[in-house]
Amino acid sequence: MINKYAGLNSLAFSLRKGLFYIHKRYICCTGMKSLHHGDIYLKSNQTVVLIMEKLLRVNMSNLTVKEEKVPEAYKDLGGRGLTSRILLDEIDATCHPLGEGSKLIVAPGILSGTKCPNSGRLSFGGKSPLTGGIKEANAGTPLAHKLASLGYKAIIVEGLPQGEGYHLLHISDAGARLEPAGELAGLGTYEFNSRVRGRYHEKIYCICVGPAGERKMANAGISCNDPEGGPGRFAGRGGLGAVMGSKKLKAIVVDTGKTFDAPVVDKEKYSEASKKFARILRENPVSGEGLPLYGTNVLMNIINEAGALPTRNFRYGRFEGASKISGEELSARAKARGGVGAPTHNCHPGCVIRCSNIYPDENGEALCSPIEYETAWALGANLEIDDLDVVARLNRICNDLGLDTIDAGGALGVAMEAGIIPFGDGQAAINLLEEVGKDTPLGHIIGQGADTVGKTYGVTRVATVKGQHLPAYDPRAVKGIGATYAMTTMGADHTAGYAVTMNVLKSGGYVDPLKAEGQVALSVNLQVATAALDAMGLCIFVAFALLDNPDGWPTVLDIWNAKNGDNHSIDDIMEMGRQVLRVEREFNRRAGFTPAHDRLPEFFRREPLPPHNTVFDIPPEEMDQMNEQFNMIK
């Protein structure tokens, strides 16, 4: 457990560059011979922990990289907590999201880089070109662990390059540098990932943007590798790929053998609590059975049964073809076709849920990984497409171009609404989506997401909040998630406060999904908890177990405390979540958002949804009043 007197040069180098800090709870000790990042060192019976965590500032205007000391105020932050805080502190909220003053922040979670189960979420933050507000999108990927293991609390990409060329940011144990992207620019994410390994070697991991990001499309996401090096783990929502593309940063290449090398103060307690946490996750019926068996797409039949599966651009709550694009069907096909993989699959090392999948084509070759429920809905039921192979092909095109699948499906749905292509026509949908890669005017329209398609074609039936398209749960039949869509600073986002859990899955309790009562409180509680989980770097699917099992949160608390040798309380976790929401609301306030933006499109309030024939009737005042608590930053 104690690892000392090694790496003198490394420390000396670090000292010179001022790259490390002494963990605040322990006194600084000078004169030790050598220490590595994360080492624990005993001197005169005092424990000294060197956490050489750092910020990496990448200036694209002058093409320099600089490692910086982590400001005291950021030391306890991570993931979404850190991306949002840096944005509030460093950028003018009224700046153009794709302009010189805009920044892209990348931050692994507080627990990333450790063996805590499901702690491999990597947060991306920026001002969203889709919503005009603050945005955090995270992905489960080995890169969260690797960046945390290298000591990077955050990467801040700022400025705009003068020239036309794209660049790569190369990060390794030796440090970071910018390189010309050369012939790797312009490539789709599949081809990029295949060719970038030719330039470096097989064991690198990459964050990249596809052609959509390079073209600064408002629906461009950021691709992260899965453990096999596939490009399918996306920080998809809100157009952060366009922010990265505007900075002409094609990719971040991470070359390190380290995965679980982030410092932990009390390793024994940490390991014990982590094992307990894994057990708790495995014992929960959702995270231990439903998700591992069929992936997130286990929800297709469940939400359809609940009458909340938005069909034909939110006209109906049930889709005849739902079972044909469900997780059960996906699993059966994957098994029958053999080939490279089937449920279940993990998105990052240390995941004990393994809800991801690899969908094979007719020949058993990997076609797409993963097909999530929200994607199968957006590119399936939403468009009245009931062919899983078509859904997989559309999903693959999104992955390759680097588009968020939810808003891509939304864009296709609105295009169908406008009469550009017919509902239910899979081949037409594929052709239309491929326009995005062809740089045509229609492709530019589709690549901006549903909101722009609606505006451009004068369509009013556009299911967006703050410009971002609604995910796979109709807010008239799952009203708690409707409150989340409306209230969150992120634009319509199910992951911001996943009320489906109590509205439909009955994890942790039950709130009638068809009634207005109780939904706002439910949503807000979940928004707070989710913000904390996003800061920790934990996958939100741990929430089912946290809600169901009274041992859940105390175990997460033990892990957090063991990590840094702290003595936090459960309320400190929740306070961390509340603070994230306050920071984000303050950013949006500065950017010009008001409660008038915390509203669903009017057709949800006017038009009853079959089969329950309910409208969204949560009083706006109730949402505004509840949000008030986050309006004053502490």
Add this chain to the structure above:
Amino acid sequence: MINKYAGLNSLAFSLRKGLFYIHKRYICCTGMKSLHHGDIYLKSNQTVVLIMEKLLRVNMSNLTVKEEKVPEAYKDLGGRGLTSRILLDEIDATCHPLGEGSKLIVAPGILSGTKCPNSGRLSFGGKSPLTGGIKEANAGTPLAHKLASLGYKAIIVEGLPQGEGYHLLHISDAGARLEPAGELAGLGTYEFNSRVRGRYHEKIYCICVGPAGERKMANAGISCNDPEGGPGRFAGRGGLGAVMGSKKLKAIVVDTGKTFDAPVVDKEKYSEASKKFARILRENPVSGEGLPLYGTNVLMNIINEAGALPTRNFRYGRFEGASKISGEELSARAKARGGVGAPTHNCHPGCVIRCSNIYPDENGEALCSPIEYETAWALGANLEIDDLDVVARLNRICNDLGLDTIDAGGALGVAMEAGIIPFGDGQAAINLLEEVGKDTPLGHIIGQGADTVGKTYGVTRVATVKGQHLPAYDPRAVKGIGATYAMTTMGADHTAGYAVTMNVLKSGGYVDPLKAEGQVALSVNLQVATAALDAMGLCIFVAFALLDNPDGWPTVLDIWNAKNGDNHSIDDIMEMGRQVLRVEREFNRRAGFTPAHDRLPEFFRREPLPPHNTVFDIPPEEMDQMNEQFNMIK
């Protein structure tokens, strides 16, 4: 002056329908045999004025029209004062501008329908699909006089029709009715205006939308006839044509011989003051000489000389080819080519300035009327096009499709910025603009205006405020107009507070255009006065004389008082203007606007403009503080 005992049936009919009210300042008198709208009647030495003013409510959902009594609160309102007030009172500010809850309001000015000089402005109001906020756009047209003469204080078009067909609203002395538009739908404004006279007769006047409005494009304006029945008088800005198009109302056809038949209480005083006002206007060098001689395009050389002519999408303040597209050149060509007309021309009866023009082609045939300065700039200098014939052709395409020329020029400029076509290429600009009429994806993009072109192609150099494109004065070299662009609720709009007058033309004083000091106060004073003029129905070009001549405002006051037999003060005029601004800010507040929206794009603050090499440096706080006074509605 007294005109009684005529029209018994008319009164009886009106009484039955409750269409009239007794002017509040006079007692109701019953038992008179007959009175017409506007008649003055003597009984027992008391003057009784019947002003059978009415609102016309056009419900497109059930295709009904209904005349309504004017609510007491609206009796002293008109023009922009009335359109904005009805919007605040009747629509949910968060509604979709093209949805069921949105409305289009049409209102002649308070003085319209009379022989007061330059009182023929017709206001259109709605929630703008371009800005998302309140919008008033007005046009000089005989229709202002005619609708006022028929007693219409406002037309309120609401609801959405179920079917696909378009309709016409037909208004005559006999009342109003909806008719199917039939084969008149889908036509460009020139063809529409030519064919609609075949259906009715030659002497009708029309308000209509072109294909852009029918396609609900955010840059669609509303065409109004000039005295010859031409379609070139546009309420252009902010996309109100899309609001009209969304309601499937192709046109409003007005069939009446009345022009100056609105009621006036003290006709003698009115006539006298009006004559004096005409004299004042003719004596002013701008409204009496500059504008009549060369039209608004007299500004091309002046603004170029001032170094404030935005060139190549706001890169430079001077354009080499400015003189080739100037008012002087326009006048010379019109004279040389002979044909149908030349400067000067009037947009409505009673105009004594006559700044409009009819530009002939090589054969002396009318090509376009009018070519305004802002249009010649938007389609000329802004695109580095120096050929007036090309400008005229682009202008004609805009008129025919029903597009606002400023945002159309902005859209072409951003398309050039995106590399879709080269700067300076007139034929390419014509071809690209014609796409809008061809219903192609690129046409849909261009038809939305500059903001959408920028978003769709990832261009950040987009000179818009609140989504509306800047007009022909660079805010770095005419800082007062920059304050107006930023502060007004309307989106970038020179007419909202035309500070060019003191910054460049030195009418009414001088404020150095290159300095930040004094601009905000200048802008706000002008915004208040302009709002009052817009409510009166007066052309803003009367403002030069009002600023220069101490007899100006007192004469307008005399006219206003004589109209209704009131005893207002000058401050009542200004208070009317302030109240308009308060109402509009309150609407925008409800719609979600904040001071963060009262900002110019960041490149105006970062990038110096040659030749003066100044940036826009008015402190945002100064603008916010000044706007505070309008934040509380009285």
